[in-house]
Amino acid sequence: MRLVLGFASGLLFGLGLILAGMSNPAKVLNFLDIVGAFDPSLAFVMGGAALTTFIGYRLVWRRGQPLLMSDFQIPTRKDIDRDLLTGAALFGIGWGIGGFCPGPAWTALPLATPGILAFLPSMLAGMALALFVKGRRLRMA
Numbered sequence: 001m002r003l004v005l006g007f008a009s010g011l012l013f014g015l016g017l018i019l020a021g022m023s024n025p026a027k028v029l030n031f032l033d034i035v036g037a038f039d040p041s042l043a044f045v046m047g048g049a050a051l052t053t054f055i056g057y058r059l060v061w062r063r064g065q066p067l068l069m070s071d072f073q074i075p076t077r078k079d080i081d082r083d084l085l086t087g088a089a090l091f092g093i094g095w096g097i098g099g100f101c102p103g104p105a106w107t108a109l110p111l112a113t114p115g116i117l118a119f120l121p122s123m124l125a126g127m128a129l130a131l132f133v134k135g136r137r138l139r140m141a
Contacts, residue, residue: 005068017103021042022042022101022103024108025098025099025115027039027041028104029099032095087130090126094119094123098122
């Protein structure tokens with residue numbers, strides 16, 4: 001049941017990204033281009049997502065536990081370290097250059113455009129490299 005609900009959640013998320021235009025890199029790049037062909041429509045998408053999340057969390061926290069698990073999985077770290085800042089910067093640079101972030105990149109894969117066929121493998125290689133460097137750093141410590 002958990003697998004089915006996870007799949008349904010991912011499918012709903014992907015469809016939402018497609019309908020919002022987030023799998024279209026031109027729309028994303030126009031949103032980021034505040035001095036050129038600026039397109040503010042994605043701000044409404046992000047605002048709607050923030051509002052939905054705000055309301056959803058308020059409703060979920062009223063429950064004693066999740067439907068399919070024994071407890072809520074809440075991150076405990078609150079520090080801001082070098083890894084977080086580096087990852088955020090790389091994420092932003094990749095988003096600005098490619099016009100994709102990871103979720104919309106996967107939803108655009110069936111289009112098989114040259115941009116996505118270059119971006120997605122590069123993103124995966126970067127993730128693998130990050131895991132390798134982090135593992136190596138942990139072994140050296």
